[in-house]
Amino acid sequence: MYKPTLRPTYGQDLDGTNFTKYRRKMLETLEVFSRTEVKRMERMKMCGQWLQFRECPDKHIRHLEDARFCKDRLCPMCNWRKSVGTHFDIFRIAHHMLHTEDSRGFAFLTLTVPNCALGELSGTLKRLNSGFTKLIRKNAKMKKVVKGYFRSVEITYNEKTNTWHPHIHAVLSVKRSYFSGRDYIKHSEWLDRWRRAYGDFNITQLNIKKMKYGSDDELCSAIGEVCKYTMKPAIYDIDDKEKRIEVLRSLKDQVKHFHLHQVGGEMWEYMKLLNIDPSTMDTGVDKDIEHLKYCDICGHELYKTWYGWVSNQYKLKYAELVSESEKRWESIEESSYILSERLAIEHEAKSVN
Numbered sequence: 132m133y134k135p136t137l138r139p140t141y142g143q144d145l146d147g148t149n150f151t152k153y154r155r156k157m158l159e160t161l162e163v164f165s166r167t168e169v170k171r172m173e174r175m176k177m178c179g180q181w182l183q184f185r186e187c188p189d190k191h192i193r194h195l196e197d198a199r200f201c202k203d204r205l206c207p208m209c210n211w212r213k214s215v216g217t218h219f220d221i222f223r224i225a226h227h228m229l230h231t232e233d234s235r236g237f238a239f240l241t242l243t244v245p246n247c248a249l250g251e252l253s254g255t256l257k258r259l260n261s262g263f264t265k266l267i268r269k270n271a272k273m274k275k276v277v278k279g280y281f282r283s284v285e286i287t288y289n290e291k292t293n294t295w296h297p298h299i300h301a302v303l304s305v306k307r308s309y310f311s312g313r314d315y316i317k318h319s320e321w322l323d324r325w326r327r328a329y330g331d332f333n334i335t336q337l338n339i340k341k342m343k344y345g346s347d348d349e350l351c352s353a354i355g356e357v358c359k360y361t362m363k364p365a366i367y368d369i370d371d372k373e374k375r376i377e378v379l380r381s382l383k384d385q386v387k388h389f390h391l392h393q394v395g396g397e398m399w400e401y402m403k404l405l406n407i408d409p410s411t412m413d414t415g416v417d418k419d420i421e422h423l424k425y426c427d428i429c430g431h432e433l434y435k436t437w438y439g440w441v442s443n444q445y446k447l448k449y450a451e452l453v454s455e456s457e458k459r460w461e462s463i464e465e466s467s468y469i470l471s472e473r474l475a476i477e478h479e480a481k482s483v484n
Contacts, residue, residue, distance in 0.1 A: 149211055150179065177201065179198060185420060187428070187433060191426050217283075225237060225350060228401055236344075237305065238309065240301040240338070241298065249377075249381040259297055260284070281392075286382070321339050
């Protein structure tokens with residue numbers, strides 16, 4: 132018989148987790164902001180100041196239920212949490228498509244371009260996005276093959292050459308028979324069409340392959356390859372502090388106003404069908420966990436826990452069982468309702484008099 136442990140110990144922290152890792156990286160990033168960006172800096176500084184979880188006291192599972200994130204594109208914490216939320220939503224879309232359309236399949240596409248200088252990133256991103264549109268949405272042959280897509284722009288930094296390497300990862304919705312049917316497009320043709328769409332015949336690298344989706348685990352792993360961090364965490368790990376600030380300032384000034392994630396075609400239609408709001412993909416919190424009350428590993432009832440950032444680490448401030456929390460909120464809501472009813476009666480009585 133399972134013997135439950137004590138509730139989470141007050142004062143324990145989240146050391147060793149990505150929450151602590153990226154919170155610390157974020158605080159090191161604040162120096163990139165100028166004196167005219169004080170409000171933006173202060174908003175980022177408060178990112179992830181407190182976190183609310185549903186977690187097992189034995190640490191089998193831990194789900195982020197609520198937090199306050201700055202949603203700044205330069206923030207490493209938000210960059211990570213957005214990749215988690217996007218991964219969840221795109222997996223839902225692809226999973227639903229596979230289980231409602233027997234003929235549906237997916238391909239994994241990677242589009243590369245030559246590296247660009249630090250000051251040329253903005254122009255390269257513009258050409259990259261425009262080239263993808265020409266390749267997938269404005270080409271009759273491609274439109275016949277590709278019925279929908281999710282594309283993500285990933286930006287990496289090459290410290291040896293001091294250049295940016297932006298590229299696109301995309302999930303393409305195709306017929307399951309695409310790789311063996313008459314509509315199959317050879318790799319050489321994909322590469323030629325991409326060169327023409329982007330406008331550079333010096334491009335030598337492109338990857339198009341069948342995506343693995345034989346099981347939910349395979350599908351989840353494949354989707355994860357596309358929904359990786361938009362800005363690689365290594366950008367925040369450059370040893371030379373002055374170089375790191377220079378690179379991050381270049382990034383900050385040049386990624387503004389660009390859509391680095393995009394859903395199109397029938398995948399967009401399925402996104403609407405599943406009531407997925409694209410504006411909520413970057414909320415950062417775990418989704419669909421309201422019903423979770425027990426650990427599916429040990430069976431222990433979950434706790435609601437609140438952590439605060441103290442002395443460069445997260446500390447547990449408060450914990451209560453999910454059932455205790457629900458009862459407390461029901462009591463608060465009932466008290467609020469009774470109070471509002473009483474005030475309404477008193478107001479009506481005064482009006483009559």
